[in-house]
Amino acid sequence: MGRQPCCDKIGLKRGPWTIEEDHKLMNFILNNGIQCWRLVPKLAGLMRCGKSCRLRWINYLRPDLKRGALTEAEEDMIIKLHSQLGNRWSKIAAHFPGRTDNEIKNHWNTKIKKKLKFLGLDPLTHKPIEQPDPKNDDIKQQLSSENEEINEKGKLPETLPTFDYPQEQQNIQNSTSSSSLNEMTESSEMGSSEIFQNLGTFSRDLYNPGVEDPFQNWIGSPIRWDLFDNLEDNFL
């Protein structure tokens, strides 16, 4: 009756994967393919649970993964898809061959979310955060102090806090009625992705000015990428 449990969690290793573990998992999958994740760690000689192996393969070892930072076009697409799909990261990731749901989720939580908030947009609804609502005072205050901080560092133009919204968005910003605000927002075709397109490169790297491409860090990682060179051939 039923099936055996995925793992008993006794004596299983946790935490970051070592290069040796990566090699074991990779070699096993290359030679045997993936039939049952539960059996993978046992057969590959790993003290990990099947779930952990699956995650490691999908998010890090898969040969078809696209390495490096997300491009501007990808970021815009993520915003657009998120406005349609919500937090369905796997669905969103399906539109980006070589990208993982985890990667996109992390990018959203660390970069895009902040940008939307900075623009006065709710990351959940992609609609403007209601201005007169006292509940948002702490958020506004936080955003305001962030703006001041950025300006103090001299990395942004003085006009930054008053973003030049398209006319429809300006009307929304100027409205003091929350109901009319909602009406206008709902009737507007303008979503956060469009706003970003109008933004051009202005907000790009707003929170990362001058930061070098994270891909550089990847290159410097201890993983021997040359081991991946023949992976595709092995799959054929």
Added chain:
DNA sequence: AATAGGCACAACCGCCTCACA
């Protein structure tokens, strides 16, 4: 040079769905 704080991302946890016995 030391250290505190922030950030990015890998990995884990818990829940859900679906397939199987």
Added chain:
DNA sequence: ATGTGAGGCGGTTGTGCCTAT
């Protein structure tokens, strides 16, 4: 029809790196 496990998914956390002080 029902119980159970595998796989998948999204939320959250832990940790290492970087930067500022």
